[in-house]
Amino acid sequence: MKETRSIMIVGVGGQGTLLASRILGGAVIRLGYDVKVSEVHGMSQRGGSVVTYVRYGDRVYSPIIDRGGADVILAFELLEAYRALPWLKPGGKILVNRQKMDPMPVITGAMQYPERIEEKLSAVADVTAIDALALAEEAGSIKAVNVVLIGLMAKQTDIPKEVWLDTIRTTVPPKFLDVNRKAFELGYAKA
Amino acid sequence: MKKLLLGNAAVAQGAYEAGVRFVSSYPGTPSTEITECMATYPEEEVFVEWAPNEKVAAEAAIGAAIAGGRAMTCCKHVGLNVMADPVFTDSYIGVGGGAVFVVADDPGMHSSQNEQDSRHYARAAKIPMLEPSDSAECLAFTKAAFDLSEEFDTPVFLRLSTRVSHSQSLVEIGGREDHPLKDYEKNIAKNVMMPAFAIKKHVIVEGRTQRLKTYAKTSPLNRAEDNGGKIGVITAGICYDYAKEALGDRVNYLKLGMVFPLPEELLRDFAGKCEKVYVIEELDPFLEDACRAAGIDVIGKQIFTLLGEYTPNGIRKAILGEDPAPSVAVEETIPGRPPVMCPGCPHRGTFYVLKKLGLTVSGDIGCYTLGAAAPLSSVDTTICMGASISAAHGMAKVRGKEFAHKLVSVIGDSTFIHSGITGLIDIVYNKGINTVIILDNSITGMTGHQDNPTTGLTIRKEPTRQIDLITLCRGVGIDRVTVADPFDVKEFEQVVRREIAADEPSVIIAQRPCALLKSVKYSGCASVDAEKCRRCGMCMKLGCPAISRDPGSGAIRIDRAQCNGCGLCQNVCPFGAIGKEGD
Structure with a gap:
C-alpha cells in the first residue's frame, strides 16, 4: 500500500454501527495493514448520533477523521449521512441506508426532518442508497441491517470477499451466522 | 501475536502481564472496559471487583498494595475527585506491591458533566503520571507504571483520554510475568499517616519527585x-x-x-x-x-x-497556516440527534409523572440525567454522583416546607449505593422531610450494564448477597418506603402525590428493570387504532423515539424497528387508541 484509507461509519445509537466497525477492523488486519478504529461509548449509545472512524494503511497515526477526510461514508440512516457530508473527501463515496429515524427535535415538533436528502447528497457526491432494512428482513432479521451495509461497503475496499465472510464468521454469534451471511450477500449484490 | 485492541483492553492486558493481583473500580465512561476486561482473566490470578464507589475502590487497591500484591483501580476523571482523599495520602505511604491509579479524562465531554484535566492531580498529589497515546503504549506503559511504582515506592497514575481508551489499534500480546506477593511487615512509620510520621514522609516524597525528574531525563518513556x-x-x-x-x-x-x-x-x-x-x-x-x-x-x-x-x-x-481539505458544506440547519432514553426505558414513566405534577426535580448521574431533555424536561439540577439527595436537602432547608412538598430527588440504584445513602442519612439526621425516588432498574445502566451491590451478582456474575434497598432505607431511619412501578402511571402518580405531602422523609423505589437487560422480555409492537386516535399528542409527551407524528397528515405512527412493545404509551393514551399489533 499506499495512503491511509479513511472510512466513517455513522448511524443512530442501537443500530449496530460498533459491530460494523469491528468487522471492518477485523477484516483489514487480516491483510496485514496498520489500523485504528475510534468509537465513542456511553451517552452516544442512547439513541444519539454515533460516529465511528476506521483508518488503515501502512502506518496510521490519528484514529479520527477530519472534515474533508473520509474516502467512504457508510451511513445507517439518511439524516446521519447528511450530517456527515462535510467529512467526505472530494471524490469520496457515500453509501447510505434509506431508513429514516426521527430525532427528538423532530419528534417534539421543534424542527423538521429535512426533505429529499438522497437527492441533495447525490447532487454533490457519488451516492449509493439502498433499503437495508428490507434486505435485512429478507435475510431473516431486521437486526442484520449492519451486516447488509457491511456487504454494500465491501466492494469499496481492496479486501477480498472471503476475508469479509471469514471475519463475520469469527465476529458474530454462531446461531446468527446464516442470517448474517445472507445479509452480507444481499448488501454485496447491491454495490 | 498482534491483536486489534481497545486502549482500555490493552491497559487490562498490560496489568495482567505485569502480574496484577487485585483490581477494584467503580464504572465510569470512558474507563469502564478496563475493569470489565480484567474480569476475563482467571480468578486464581487476579481478584477483580466493582466497588460501591471510587473512594472504596482506591482504598481497597491501596490496601492490597500495602499487603504486598500489585493492585490497580480505574476511574473516569470525576471519579478521581471521589477517590482524591486516599490518593493524596497514599502518595506519602507509598506501596508494597506496585499500585497504579488509572484515570480517563473526557475532552469534548462525550459522556461527562465537566471537562477537568486530571494531570493537575499528579502535580498536586506529587504522584508520577504516565500518558500513553495508543493501545500498544497503553499496554507497555501500564507495565512500566507497576515497575516504577515499586522502584520509587509511590503509586503511579496512568492517564488516558476518551480517544485513547476507545480507539482500537494493534498490540503485541505477551505472557504473564511472575511477581510474587511481597512480604508484609508491620511498619508503623511507613503506613500510619499521623502527623509525626507524615512530616517525615513529606520529606521523602519531595526527594522522590527529584529522583523521578532525574529518571525522566533518560527514561525511554x-x-x-x-x-x-x-x-x-x-x-x-x-x-x-x-x-x-x-x-x-x-x-x-x-x-x-x-x-x-x-x-x-x-x-x-x-x-x-x-x-x-x-x-x-x-x-x-x-x-x-x-x-x-x-x-x-x-x-x-x-x-x-x-x-x-x-x-x-x-x-x-x-x-x-494551511487550510483544511476542502469539504462539502451543508446549507440548511440539520436537526441534532441528542441521546435519548431508550424505547422501553423505565425512567420514562417516572419523568412523565414528575413533569405532569410540575415538581422540582433534583437529578443525578446516570441514564436518567436525560430526564432533563425535551420533551420531558423534568430534571432541574445535576451536579455529581449522589448530589440529587444532598442538594435537595439544602434546597428544602433554605426554601422551607412548602417548597419541600413539591421537590423530589431522583437517583439510580447504583448511584444511591455510590454516595446517595450518605445524603439520605443527612436528611434523616437533620430532620428533613424530602422525598427520594430511587430509580431501581436492576443494573448500572449508563455505563453499559455493570452489576452492583443491589443486583446480587459480582463482576464475574457469581451470586452474592444482594443489598435490599427497602431494608437499607428503613435501617437509616426512613419509615415511609414504598415500592411502585413507574409504568403503572396512575398508581405511580398517586404514590408520588401521597409521599411528597407527608411531613416526614420518604423513599419511593421506582422498580422496573432496564429494557436492554436480556431478562426483560417485552414482546410485540404498539400500534395506533386510527379510528380511536384523536391525535391529542399525549403519547408524544413521553419522548419515546419510536413514536412520531406524520408531518403531512398529523397521524401518530409507531416505528416498528424501534418499538419493543413495553406498553407505556398504551397506559397514557386517554382514548385507548394504542394497542398491540395482532391483538
Missing part, C-alpha cells in the same frame, strides 16, 4: 524525534498522533510519555535545538506552564483552545 526541522513540538498522549498526522516529519517532536514530573533539562535541550517550539495538549496548559516555569519560550494556548478535543486539521491550520 520520553522520546525526542529529530527530523532536522526548525520547528519543535512538545506533546503527549493522543495529541502526539494528531500532530504526527498533521505535521508528519516536517517538525521535531518531544513525545512525553511521563507528564509528571517533567525533566526541565530534557525540555531545555530539545527547545535549544529548535527555532520555534509549540506545545500541543488538549485542555489545560499543563506542559506549557511547566516549560515556561523552566524558562523555555513556547507557543501553546495563544493559538490552541482550552476547550474540547483537537484534530489534525486544527493543528495543521494553527502551526502551518
Whole structure:
C-alpha cells in the first residue's frame, strides 16, 4: 500500500454501527495493514448520533477523521449521512441506508426532518442508497441491517470477499451466522 | 501475536502481564472496559471487583498494595475527585506491591458533566503520571507504571483520554510475568499517616519527585524525534498522533510519555535545538506552564483552545497556516440527534409523572440525567454522583416546607449505593422531610450494564448477597418506603402525590428493570387504532423515539424497528387508541 484509507461509519445509537466497525477492523488486519478504529461509548449509545472512524494503511497515526477526510461514508440512516457530508473527501463515496429515524427535535415538533436528502447528497457526491432494512428482513432479521451495509461497503475496499465472510464468521454469534451471511450477500449484490 | 485492541483492553492486558493481583473500580465512561476486561482473566490470578464507589475502590487497591500484591483501580476523571482523599495520602505511604491509579479524562465531554484535566492531580498529589497515546503504549506503559511504582515506592497514575481508551489499534500480546506477593511487615512509620510520621514522609516524597525528574531525563518513556526541522513540538498522549498526522516529519517532536514530573533539562535541550517550539495538549496548559516555569519560550494556548478535543486539521491550520481539505458544506440547519432514553426505558414513566405534577426535580448521574431533555424536561439540577439527595436537602432547608412538598430527588440504584445513602442519612439526621425516588432498574445502566451491590451478582456474575434497598432505607431511619412501578402511571402518580405531602422523609423505589437487560422480555409492537386516535399528542409527551407524528397528515405512527412493545404509551393514551399489533 499506499495512503491511509479513511472510512466513517455513522448511524443512530442501537443500530449496530460498533459491530460494523469491528468487522471492518477485523477484516483489514487480516491483510496485514496498520489500523485504528475510534468509537465513542456511553451517552452516544442512547439513541444519539454515533460516529465511528476506521483508518488503515501502512502506518496510521490519528484514529479520527477530519472534515474533508473520509474516502467512504457508510451511513445507517439518511439524516446521519447528511450530517456527515462535510467529512467526505472530494471524490469520496457515500453509501447510505434509506431508513429514516426521527430525532427528538423532530419528534417534539421543534424542527423538521429535512426533505429529499438522497437527492441533495447525490447532487454533490457519488451516492449509493439502498433499503437495508428490507434486505435485512429478507435475510431473516431486521437486526442484520449492519451486516447488509457491511456487504454494500465491501466492494469499496481492496479486501477480498472471503476475508469479509471469514471475519463475520469469527465476529458474530454462531446461531446468527446464516442470517448474517445472507445479509452480507444481499448488501454485496447491491454495490 | 498482534491483536486489534481497545486502549482500555490493552491497559487490562498490560496489568495482567505485569502480574496484577487485585483490581477494584467503580464504572465510569470512558474507563469502564478496563475493569470489565480484567474480569476475563482467571480468578486464581487476579481478584477483580466493582466497588460501591471510587473512594472504596482506591482504598481497597491501596490496601492490597500495602499487603504486598500489585493492585490497580480505574476511574473516569470525576471519579478521581471521589477517590482524591486516599490518593493524596497514599502518595506519602507509598506501596508494597506496585499500585497504579488509572484515570480517563473526557475532552469534548462525550459522556461527562465537566471537562477537568486530571494531570493537575499528579502535580498536586506529587504522584508520577504516565500518558500513553495508543493501545500498544497503553499496554507497555501500564507495565512500566507497576515497575516504577515499586522502584520509587509511590503509586503511579496512568492517564488516558476518551480517544485513547476507545480507539482500537494493534498490540503485541505477551505472557504473564511472575511477581510474587511481597512480604508484609508491620511498619508503623511507613503506613500510619499521623502527623509525626507524615512530616517525615513529606520529606521523602519531595526527594522522590527529584529522583523521578532525574529518571525522566533518560527514561525511554520520553522520546525526542529529530527530523532536522526548525520547528519543535512538545506533546503527549493522543495529541502526539494528531500532530504526527498533521505535521508528519516536517517538525521535531518531544513525545512525553511521563507528564509528571517533567525533566526541565530534557525540555531545555530539545527547545535549544529548535527555532520555534509549540506545545500541543488538549485542555489545560499543563506542559506549557511547566516549560515556561523552566524558562523555555513556547507557543501553546495563544493559538490552541482550552476547550474540547483537537484534530489534525486544527493543528495543521494553527502551526502551518494551511487550510483544511476542502469539504462539502451543508446549507440548511440539520436537526441534532441528542441521546435519548431508550424505547422501553423505565425512567420514562417516572419523568412523565414528575413533569405532569410540575415538581422540582433534583437529578443525578446516570441514564436518567436525560430526564432533563425535551420533551420531558423534568430534571432541574445535576451536579455529581449522589448530589440529587444532598442538594435537595439544602434546597428544602433554605426554601422551607412548602417548597419541600413539591421537590423530589431522583437517583439510580447504583448511584444511591455510590454516595446517595450518605445524603439520605443527612436528611434523616437533620430532620428533613424530602422525598427520594430511587430509580431501581436492576443494573448500572449508563455505563453499559455493570452489576452492583443491589443486583446480587459480582463482576464475574457469581451470586452474592444482594443489598435490599427497602431494608437499607428503613435501617437509616426512613419509615415511609414504598415500592411502585413507574409504568403503572396512575398508581405511580398517586404514590408520588401521597409521599411528597407527608411531613416526614420518604423513599419511593421506582422498580422496573432496564429494557436492554436480556431478562426483560417485552414482546410485540404498539400500534395506533386510527379510528380511536384523536391525535391529542399525549403519547408524544413521553419522548419515546419510536413514536412520531406524520408531518403531512398529523397521524401518530409507531416505528416498528424501534418499538419493543413495553406498553407505556398504551397506559397514557386517554382514548385507548394504542394497542398491540395482532391483538
